[in-house]
Amino acid sequence: MQYIAASDRYQQMEYRRCGKSGIKLPLISLGLWHNFGDVDVPENYRKIMHLAFDRGITHFDLANNYGPPYGTAESNFGKILKKDFLPYRDEMIISSKAGYDMWPGPYGDFGSKKYLVASLDQSLKRMGLDYVDIFYHHRPDPETPLEETMGALDLFVRQGKALYVGISNYPASEAAEAIKILKDLGTPCLIHQPKYSMLERWVEGGLLDLLEQEGVGCIPFSPLAQGLLTNKYLNNIPDDSRAAKSTGHLQESQITEQALTQVKALNELALGRDQTLAQMALSWLLKDKRVTSVLVGASKPEQLADSLKCMENLDFSGTELSRIEEILK
Ligand SMILES: NC(=O)c1ccc[n+]([C@@H]2O[C@H](COP(=O)([O-])OP(=O)(O)OC[C@H]3O[C@@H](n4cnc5c(N)ncnc54)[C@H](OP(=O)(O)O)[C@@H]3O)[C@@H](O)[C@H]2O)c1
Numbered sequence: 001m002q003y004i005a006a007s008d009r010y011q012q013m014e015y016r017r018c019g020k021s022g023i024k025l026p027l028i029s030l031g032l033w034h035n036f037g038d039v040d041v042p043e044n045y046r047k048i049m050h051l052a053f054d055r056g057i058t059h060f061d062l063a064n065n066y067g068p069p070y071g072t073a074e075s076n077f078g079k080i081l082k083k084d085f086l087p088y089r090d091e092m093i094i095s096s097k098a099g100y101d102m103w104p105g106p107y108g109d110f111g112s113k114k115y116l117v118a119s120l121d122q123s124l125k126r127m128g129l130d131y132v133d134i135f136y137h138h139r140p141d142p143e144t145p146l147e148e149t150m151g152a153l154d155l156f157v158r159q160g161k162a163l164y165v166g167i168s169n170y171p172a173s174e175a176a177e178a179i180k181i182l183k184d185l186g187t188p189c190l191i192h193q194p195k196y197s198m199l200e201r202w203v204e205g206g207l208l209d210l211l212e213q214e215g216v217g218c219i220p221f222s223p224l225a226q227g228l229l230t231n232k233y234l235n236n237i238p239d240d241s242r243a244a245k246s247t248g249h250l251q252e253s254q255i256t257e258q259a260l261t262q263v264k265a266l267n268e269l270a271l272g273r274d275q276t277l278a279q280m281a282l283s284w285l286l287k288d289k290r291v292t293s294v295l296v297g298a299s300k301p302e303q304l305a306d307s308l309k310c311m312e313n314l315d316f317s318g319t320e321l322s323r324i325e326e327i328l329k
Contacts, residue, residue, distance in 0.1 A: 003084035006054035013056025014311060018292045020215030021190050023164065025093065025293040027286055028308055029059035029219060035299045036076050037067035039247050044300070049080050051301045053088065055308055061193075061219075061295055062127070063097040063138060064119045068247055070102060074126035082128055092133070096123045097168060099138025111141030111149035120161055135162035136193060137178075139169040146177055154185040164190035168221075172206040179214050189216050191292065196220030197229055198266065198281055198328060199259070208290050217292035220285055224296060224307075226250040228259060229281040231267055242299070265327040269320065275313060278303070282310035284324065 006012075015024035030052045036045045052060070066073030074096065085092065098119035102108045107115050120135060135156050137149050153165040165187060167178050175192055182189045192211055196203045197220065211218050224230055226249065227242050233255050242248035243255055263277070270280035285294050298304040316324075 003050055005088060009054055009056045011056075012054075012308075013058075015058075016289070016292050018191055018217030019211070021164070021188070021217065023093065023190065023217075025059050025217070025219070026057050027293055027311055028057055028282070029061060029293045029295045030057050030304070031061045031221060031295045031297045032073045032077055033063070033066050034242060034248065034297055036073040037069065037247070038072040038076070039068055040076075042076065042079075045076065046080055046084070047301045048298055048304055049077075050084070051304055053085070053092075055304075058091055059093040059095070059293060061095045061221075062123070063100070063136075064102050064123050065100055071122070071126055074123055078127040078129070094127070094129065094132050095134035095136060095166070096120070096127070096132050097136035097138040098123075099136070099141070099168070110139075111137055111144040111152075113148050113152040113155075116149070116152040117155070120156060124161065131160055132162050134164045134166050134190060136166040136168045136191075137170075140171070140174050146174070147181055150178055150181040150185065154182065154187040157187045166191040166193060168193035169195070171202075172210050175207060176210055176214075179210075179216060189214070191217040191219055193219050193221055193295070195222050196285065196291075197223050197225045198284055198324070199225045199229065199262070201328075208288070212290045218290055219293045219295050220291060221295045222297075223285050223294040224278055224281055226254075226297075228255065228263060229266070230278040230303075231276060233260065234264060234267060240299070262327050266324070269323055269327070273313060273320065275310065276306055278307050279310035279313070282307055283314045284316065286310065286314050287316055 013026045015026055018025050062074050062077060098116050099111060102119060156162040170178060179189045194203045232238055232241055237243050242250040243252050267277045270277045273280060282294050285291050296307050
């Protein structure tokens with residue numbers, strides 16, 4: 001059946017400006033790290049894409065090595081794009097990245113120009129695109145000069161293969177350097193993609209301030225701590241959960257007694273706010289206006305529908321915030 005997007009999709013979403021740029025992003029963006037590979041079910045991920053777009057999610061985040069196997073999230077996304085989303089391409093912000101292990105040998109990892117140039121060309125082919133909206137360097141490379149890596153990002157914009165560029169997983173000091181190099185090259189850094197959730201708060205130690213000061217957007221990844229900040233692990237590890245799947249990056253060993261004690265207390269607090277824990281975890285990030293969008297994953301359409309409802313309550317009382325700090329201490 002031909003997909004036709006919901007006509008009221010833009011009434012269902014709020015958009016925030018990404019740093020000091022012309023781009024606005026939806027409060028919730030969809031990541032394709034898990035659930036879109038060749039190990040996953042096409043009808044299911046196609047439904048997730050439809051629901052996302054129907055609810056005003058315009059931003060879809062990929063990387064060269066998402067799958068598994070590597071590359072298949074991009075090729076599967078490309079198939080859905082061709083089938084359902086070509087009329088909507090200009091309404092979408094599609095991102096990809098390179099920086100982690102992708103192919104064997106010295107030119108398939110980290111941050112050389114050689115790797116990034118080849119990788120973006122491969123990503124464009126897999127997705128059937130002429131350009132991506134955002135291309136990221138996925139993680140800092142301790143050996144390649146930052147000038148070379150940022151030079152490659154600048155090249156992509158000049159070639160028209162990427163409209164904007166970003167960095168991911170860069171600590172504040174390296175982010176500051178990268179932002180400066182890009183500025184000097186005339187290609188501003190649009191956005192930073194760090195890991196940030198109630199359980200992972202390193203960005204609060206300087207990165208968020210830097211991004212605000214430099215006019216760079218921030219899109220936290222794994223805002224639900226890969227599912228730990230939901231109600232799913234409260235009693236056991238469900239068979240269909242990320243922690244139970246051999247292809248999932250959440251390890252059973254990460255679901256510790258200490259984490260569960262916190263998660264249970266947070267769940268109680270969320271219920272008191274008429275939210276699910278997933279909704280509260282997302283609202284908690286979005287209460288900070290320096291956060292442009294939160295980048296969620298979903299293995300089922302119902303999960304995405306649940307997460308989207310976080311927008312109904314983004315405010316926290318002082319008492320709620322203190323209680324959260326007490327639980328997370
Ligand atoms: N830049 C980087 O280095 C980097 C690294 C990681 C991720 N990312 C990006 O961030 C995106 C999101 O990461 P993530 O998938 O780890 O995010 P997440 O939102 O923290 O976790 C998503 C997982 O949580 C579970 N879930 C989601 N909503 C739920 C709900 N409402 N109720 C119950 N369970 C729910 C599902 O897992 P189940 O399978 O258990 O159902 C889902 O796959 C990725 O797709 C990728 O685009 C970037």
